[in-house]
Amino acid sequence: MKLSFDRRQVLTIGVGAAVAAAFGVLPAPAYAANDSEDVIKKFTGDKKATEGRIKFDLPEIAENGNTVPMTVSVESPMTEQSYVTDVLVLTDGNPRAGVATFHFSPASGVAEANTRIRLASTQNVIAVAKMNDGSFFTAKKLVKVTIGGCGG
């Protein structure tokens, strides 16, 4: 499917955006629904993930969606008795939801990882952490993207 705008539509959108910006009202981001929910379901096996214990370090506004620095850390003693096994990072607005999965063990010492990710548009970045006792925690953070990072 190819989207095409004629000149009048383009002008209207432009004016609309300018007005919205002027009044500080941003239209709700139009997400293209991706497979994020399915990916989470597959990861948790339909168990419910509790909010919390995960800390995201992500910029509020990313100028370039091609490379957005992201740190995710999970609160845990990381001992043989209690540790984080996997952390799934995904997005709800990229063409494909998955970003990365980090695998930890007590030998990791802390459950923390940093990498640089691509974001196609303004969207939520979501993390789901799996503990060794089978419980799940989740967190999400909205990142505003000025220039999308998926090419095209």
Added chain:
Amino acid sequence: MSVKPRIKLDKKEAKKGDLIEVKALVSHVMESGQRKDSAGKTIPRKILNKFICTVNGKEVFSADFEPAISANPYIQFKFKAQESGPVVLTWIDDDGSKIVGEEKITVS
């Protein structure tokens, strides 16, 4: 094509139980499989899909990457110093080839 990853440990000599921070950068296009070339054909996906770090042969951290990881992937993580030995970082490409880098750590 062999690529040499850049790896940095925050300390090479540590006491047992210390946390060592590893920073690693590797050159790779990380072609997402979403982009199209000038002729409108999709450029096939080519990414590093797996990263593993072992210390003295034991895995301390690993990650699965998806196309949403930026080109020239950077990864930073920590591990707990237990014993001296080689710290080996391995990236696995979609085509099965590997990029391997190695550092040494001395634990007292």
